Amino acid sequence: MMEMISLPVLRRVAICGGTHGNEMSGIYVVLELERQQKEKGDAAWSIPLTTVLSNPRAIEECRRYMDKDLNRCFTSALLRSPITSDTPYEIQRAQQLNSLLGPKGSEDAVDIICDLHNTTANMGLTVISYSWSNWICLQIFKHLQAKITDVPVRLLLINVPPGEAYSLESVAKYGISLEVGPQPQGVVRSDIFNFMKQGVDAILDWTETFNSGKVIEGGEVEAYLIQKSIDYPRDPKTGKPTAAIHPQLQDQDFCLLQRGDPVFLTFSGETLSYEEEEPLHPLFINEAAYYEKGIAFHLARKKTLSVPSIRAKTD
Amino acid sequence: MMEMISLPVLRRVAICGGTHGNEMSGIYVVLELERQQKEKGDAAWSIPLTTVLSNPRAIEECRRYMDKDLNRCFTSALLRSPITSDTPYEIQRAQQLNSLLGPKGSEDAVDIICDLHNTTANMGLTVISYSWSNWICLQIFKHLQAKITDVPVRLLLINVPPGEAYSLESVAKYGISLEVGPQPQGVVRSDIFNFMKQGVDAILDWTETFNSGKVIEGGEVEAYLIQKSIDYPRDPKTGKPTAAIHPQLQDQDFCLLQRGDPVFLTFSGETLSYEEEEPLHPLFINEAAYYEKGIAFHLARKKTLSVPSIRAKTD
Known part of the structure; x- marks a missing residue:
């Protein structure tokens, strides 16, 4: 007890x-x-x-x-x-x-x-x-x-x-x-x-x-415990994002990302994938205030307490 | 021809x-x-x-x-x-x-x-x-x-x-x-x-x-031709809105509003209805930039050209 x-x-x-x-x-x-x-x-x-x-x-x-x-x-x-x-x-x-x-x-x-x-x-x-x-x-x-x-x-x-x-x-x-x-x-x-x-x-x-x-x-x-943050791919000269969150990831906060899952879609149409070894949960996907902080989403691990x-x- | x-x-x-x-x-x-x-x-x-x-x-x-x-x-x-x-x-x-x-x-x-x-x-x-x-x-x-x-x-x-x-x-x-x-x-x-x-x-x-x-x-x-604009109900003292767009109207741009349809939900929970005689089409419902302009949505008439x-x- x-x-x-x-x-x-x-x-x-x-x-x-x-x-x-x-x-x-x-x-x-x-x-x-x-x-x-x-x-x-x-x-x-x-x-x-x-x-x-x-x-x-x-x-x-x-x-x-x-x-x-x-x-x-x-x-x-x-x-x-x-x-x-x-x-x-x-x-x-x-x-x-x-x-x-x-x-x-x-x-x-x-x-x-x-x-x-x-x-x-x-x-x-x-x-x-x-x-x-x-x-x-x-x-x-x-x-x-x-x-x-x-x-x-x-x-x-x-x-x-x-x-x-x-x-x-x-x-x-x-x-x-x-x-x-x-x-x-x-x-x-x-x-x-x-x-x-x-x-x-x-x-x-x-x-x-x-x-x-x-x-x-x-x-x-x-x-959920945050492990790391992922930034947008950016133009090395201007610092501006060259991609947005992939439509398959947009609005899917707390899903479980597996290696190879689509993460970004560049403005020229190329899909970029999740490359982490460990499957993790994305949070705050495409939060407006995080563009200036260099965060496209956080990645979190789930834990039972x-x-x-x-x-x-x-x- | x-x-x-x-x-x-x-x-x-x-x-x-x-x-x-x-x-x-x-x-x-x-x-x-x-x-x-x-x-x-x-x-x-x-x-x-x-x-x-x-x-x-x-x-x-x-x-x-x-x-x-x-x-x-x-x-x-x-x-x-x-x-x-x-x-x-x-x-x-x-x-x-x-x-x-x-x-x-x-x-x-x-x-x-x-x-x-x-x-x-x-x-x-x-x-x-x-x-x-x-x-x-x-x-x-x-x-x-x-x-x-x-x-x-x-x-x-x-x-x-x-x-x-x-x-x-x-x-x-x-x-x-x-x-x-x-x-x-x-x-x-x-x-x-x-x-x-x-x-x-x-x-x-x-x-x-x-x-x-x-x-x-x-x-x-x-x-669609705009006929008029509707503002949020506001507190007469502070000028702040006292209601938000009703959940049944939110995201329903271009629908046809009929007299009696819910339009606003006050922050204390009261539903306010569409009171115009003429059924019209609401546009730009809950546009962020229009709060300062005093517009909750526009109302438009449809016309074939x-x-x-x-x-x-x-x-």
């Missing part, structure tokens, strides 16, 4: 949207939560909820970011860096958010941050968390997977130590990013908005159940 | 991409044409072809535009406006392009401009032209519709007089815009790239056939 783990009650949850200013569902989910909070008052949720629009300037301009990708600004080093008049806007904003929701790594930090993202890739509803993150995140994932059946729910674990963790949710004790797609940048689709809203509602329900002291049963979950039963210490 | 119309031989064609810097297929089609031209030299096409990346700064930054939507800068008034140091970049660039490809309305203007666009809406391959544009554009549309079978090919006519016509293709004697989607901004999809490339190749083939003096048979074509047979005067 599996171990039972007791964990402190959750006292504060933050839901953040617009960390990337052109990922629209998260922005509208935050605005809808604020509308509900206004309508229902403190009775809206049993746990104090902080809602945040993370990058207001980028939201205003409907851009991913102004000076620098905000969701790469939450390393311990950048959060400590001195602010001058030349400091990029997003580093200043990261330090503000760290004051509001952190400080990162401290007792005062908010218990859960759920940061809402969209992707142009066909990622369904993907829960992203750090692999050092503990049972709370894995149990939340388990709950989402059981509760949400209209869209595939999957778990992606990132293996980066806490100090180097760069994303907003790393400020919380338990950080979760919900990545929902496919949705174009600058567009909100009802279907994608609804998947994300269901995810957020399910997380809030779960924290209520957990805080009630009820035993949350353990079990097994499947996680055991999650213990947990309950809140409600004494 | 239908009339036969003789028209001058076509002497110069321009294919333009990147008029909006984040509509990627057009940019890559232009780069691929330039690669082919380099590879095959003057023998590549029988007609002199000019390729243009219309908004290089916006392409570099992967944005629709820098200061002002370039594809609204080709009215006679803006093309004549004096340039000062405060003039928006796109107005300066429009005047440069007018020198290169026009001047608009003059004998020297290039015969055909085909301007390449992408949309996040499910518009398939839509040929857009001005309704005063003549038989050449309608015959090209007829040819594309016969030749391209992988994606629906449709015709949208814009009813604006020449001087007020605002888009790049209005600089040519015969202006065509190819609008291909759905494709997110900042992303190139192989399928959408290939539809667009097939469209461009078919236009170049057609000009060759026309210039050979062969009779191009007439017939009937169906055209008769196109005469034409041939080139090859004396």
Whole structure:
């Protein structure tokens, strides 16, 4: 029989949207939560909820970011860096958010941050968390997977130590990013908005159940762990891609690529194949924001994890 | 029997991409044409072809535009406006392009401009032209519709007089815009790239056939004419949309909306219906770039047009 783990009650949850200013569902989910909070008052949720629009300037301009990708600004080093008049806007904003929701790594930090993202890739509803993150995140994932059946729910674990963790949710004790797609940048689709809203509602329900002291049963979950990233073939002179994702791979996120499978189709019509020895799962295929980062898709390995039963210490 | 119309031989064609810097297929089609031209030299096409990346700064930054939507800068008034140091970049660039490809309305203007666009809406391959544009554009549309079978090919006519016509293709004697989607901004999809490339190749083939003096048979074509535009319901205080396109309408461009059909789904879950008396066809449903223009979709009426047979005067 599996171990039972007791964990402190959750006292504060933050839901953040617009960390990337052109990922629209998260922005509208935050605005809808604020509308509900206004309508229902403190009775809206049993746990104090902080809602945040993370990058207001980028939201205003409907851009991913102004000076620098905000969701790469939450390393311990950048959060400590001195602010001058030349400091990029997003580093200043990261330090503000760290004051509001952190400080990162401290007792005062908010218990859960759920940061809402969209992707142009066909990622369904993907829960992203750090692999050092503990049972709370894995149990939340388990709950989402059981509760949400209209869209595939999957778990992606990132293996980066806490100090180097760069994303907003790393400020919380338990950080979760919900990545929902496919949705174009600058567009909100009802279907994608609804998947994300269901995810957020399910997380809030779960924290209520957990805080009630009820035993949350353990079990097994499947996680994806990123092994490497593949860039587009590029023109050596201009640096521009010379191929797009092959039609047979486009929208097939989480499939299993085998050596010889088509991966790219060049603009002159040539098919390029998967050349890795190991079959791996492609993720974030053709994500708009990754062109500038030199990523056509990530490759991940699948792993089964055991999650213990947990309950809140409600004494 | 239908009339036969003789028209001058076509002497110069321009294919333009990147008029909006984040509509990627057009940019890559232009780069691929330039690669082919380099590879095959003057023998590549029988007609002199000019390729243009219309908004290089916006392409570099992967944005629709820098200061002002370039594809609204080709009215006679803006093309004549004096340039000062405060003039928006796109107005300066429009005047440069007018020198290169026009001047608009003059004998020297290039015969055909085909301007390449992408949309996040499910518009398939839509040929857009001005309704005063003549038989050449309608015959090209007829040819594309016969030749391209992988994606629906449709015709949208814009009813604006020449001087007020605002888009790049209005600089040519015969202006065509190819609008291909759905494709997110900042992303190139192989399928959408290939539809667009097939469209461009078919236009170049057609000009060759026309210039050979062969009779191009007439017939009937169906055209869509925009009647009005519908905006999102918005919060009166913030101006932000309070609803997204209803899931039953999303991706259904060119369907026929009847009174009572669902049109929007508010973020709090309420369905809003189509309230027009006249059934009309929605176009550009949920196009990313139209949020700032206050357009959730256009509504169009369908009309059948008769196109005469034409041939080139090859004396």
